[in-house]
Amino acid sequence: EVQLVQSGAEVKKPGESLKISCKGSGYSFPNYWIGWVRQMPGKGLEWMGIIFPADSDTRYSPSFQGQVTISADRSISTAYLQWSSLKASDTAMYYCARCQAYGSGTCGFDYWGQGTLVTVSS
């Protein structure tokens, strides 16, 4: 059974750093892209970026380039999303999702993590 299990909720202050995780199981973790998706309170889903754990090839949405860092450790089947200096506007739910390859370098999300709530408040 494919599962993506994310780390727990976080409460941080502006300016602090944070790294959240997403552990995959039930499939060959290195060989599937993993994406990160933001959902701000009461809003829709926004694609942040995606990583291929086998070689750490990473692509970012222009909206999030330079704002976050996506990484992965294939030895422990875990992907990460990190911030070096949080802002109040980073308060949101963050989801990871596995990306099923559909050929020609494309893929679509087919399994989701349960989400990690990040709250940034002074």
Next chain:
Amino acid sequence: QLVLTQSPSASASLGASVKLTCTLSSGHSSYAIAWHQQRPEKGPRYLMKLNSDGSHIKGDGIPDRFSGSSSGAERYLTISSLQSEDEADYYCQTWGNVIHVFGGGTKLTVL
């Protein structure tokens, strides 16, 4: 620019059918999409991948009441025999070469 457009809301009665629409931007009518369901206070759940020819592959455990179809740049999600548990937000998603896009979502109310 790759954009997906969804109506913000829809409603239908318990036991009835409803058809939700996701429209691809000009020049992208051949693109496949995925439909995802998000129940209140829950995470998204993959429903299906829907191709431009209307063929679709559903996720694990998705009931037969959920089906997809396509016409030109429009992608549809039809839910038949509506149940109260179908009240949720429905998002379409598409992808290009390492770019992913979500529609704004449709909030479905079951009356």
